[in-house]
Amino acid sequence: MKAPKLSVGQEIPPLVKRPIDRTQLVRYAGASGDFNRIHFDEPFAREAGHPSVIAHGMLAAAFFGQLLCDWVGPTSVRRLSVRFKSITYPGDVVTCRGQILELRNENEHRAVELRVWCEKQDGTVTAEGNATVVIR
Amino acid sequence: MIDRSFLGRTSEPVVWHVERGHVRAFAAAIGDANPIYYDDEAAVAAGLPGIPAPPTFPVALRPRDVREGMAIDWRKLLHGEQSYTFRRPLFVGDRVSVVARIADISEKRGKSGTMDVLVIETTGTDVVGGQVLFVGRSTTLVRR
Numbered sequence: 010m011k012a013p014k015l016s017v018g019q020e021i022p023p024l025v026k027r028p029i030d031r032t033q034l035v036r037y038a039g040a041s042g043d044f045n046r047i048h049f050d051e052p053f054a055r056e057a058g059h060p061s062v063i064a065h066g067m068l069a070a071a072f073f074g075q076l077l078c079d080w081v082g083p084t085s086v087r088r089l090s091v092r093f094k095s096i097t098y099p100g101d102v103v104t105c106r107g108q109i110l111e112l113r114n115e116n117e118h119r120a121v122e123l124r125v126w127c128e129k130q131d132g133t134v135t136a137e138g139n140a141t142v143v144i145r
Numbered sequence: 146m147i148d149r150s151f152l153g154r155t156s157e158p159v160v161w162h163v164e165r166g167h168v169r170a171f172a173a174a175i176g177d178a179n180p181i182y183y184d185d186e187a188a189v190a191a192g193l194p195g196i197p198a199p200p201t202f203p204v205a206l207r208p209r210d211v212r213e214g215m216a217i218d219w220r221k222l223l224h225g226e227q228s229y230t231f232r233r234p235l236f237v238g239d240r241v242s243v244v245a246r247i248a249d250i251s252e253k254r255g256k257s258g259t260m261d262v263l264v265i266e267t268t269g270t271d272v273v274g275g276q277v278l279f280v281g282r283s284t285t286l287v288r289r
Contacts, residue, residue: 026176027176033174033176036170036173036174037174037175039170039174040167040170040171040173040174040175040205041171041174041204041205042204042205042207043204045219045222046219047219047220053220056220057220057221065224066223066224066227067201067204067224067227068175070201070204070227071175071177071199071200071201072175073200073201074175074199074200074201075175075176075177075179075199077200078177078179078199078200079179082191083179083181083191083193083197083199083200083234084193084197084233084234086200086231086234087230087231088228088229088230088231089200089201089228089229089231090226090227090228090229091226091227091228092225092226093223093224093225093226093227138228
């Protein structure tokens with residue numbers, strides 16, 4: 010997939026996810042093999058000091074993957090680095106965004122460095138990171 | 146406090162087959178409806194050799210747990226950071242040998258007290274070609 014004209018500072022099309030719910034967390038636990046009970050066992054999560062079960066950090070990382078693939082296609086992502094900043098709970102609506110930091114020519118490819126971040130409905134950043142994609 | 150003697154511990158490899166049902170379940174769980182993850186024809190029409198896996202699918206190809214014996218309290222564990230480098234996407238039909246290594250053990254003093262910091266590096270190697278397909282680096286924080 011060819012991306013349109015790119016420039017440093019440009020934002021890529023955002024990805025708005027539907028509200029996180031417990032069913033999604035259970036499905037993600039099963040599909041990813043992360044069975045930490047904090048993601049599906051309410052009493053366990055409360056005992057750990059949370060108001061409810063919490064979303065997997067890696068769910069936000071997966072959203073970044075989708076953000077990038079929706080933009081430049083599935084074969085372009087070379088690096089994704091994510092820092093988890095705050096917790097996402099069922100009911101939260103998250104939006105993932107990306108901004109171009111740097112453009113480089115590498116052989117026949119064009120490498121794009123991006124800043125990516127994921128924010129909740131109230132603007133809280135839940136995860137942020139950096140990514141490298143290559144475009145032919 | 147995590148015993149630093151665990152540093153460098155490496156797991157026995159696990160060979161994972163990238164299966165279409167698993168990719169489908171993963172894509173559905175993350176709420177990604179892109180037909181390339183569900184349908185061969187859609188993948189081929191997109192110029193791909195087959196059904197790819199989403200970028201963070203390697204998380205599902207779990208290595209053997211190298212944290213055994215570390216006595217970690219799961220209620221106090223938080224995933225701090227995760228990074229991946231990818232040679233290419235994984236495709237349905239790939240066979241990947243996955244190994245984990247304890248890459249670093251340290252401690253960090255923060256606002257909420259001292260935490261143990263555990264870095265685990267996971268490497269996925271193509272069983273057929275021998276090339277490294279992905280390297281993941283996971284940083285977890287354990288509150289004391």
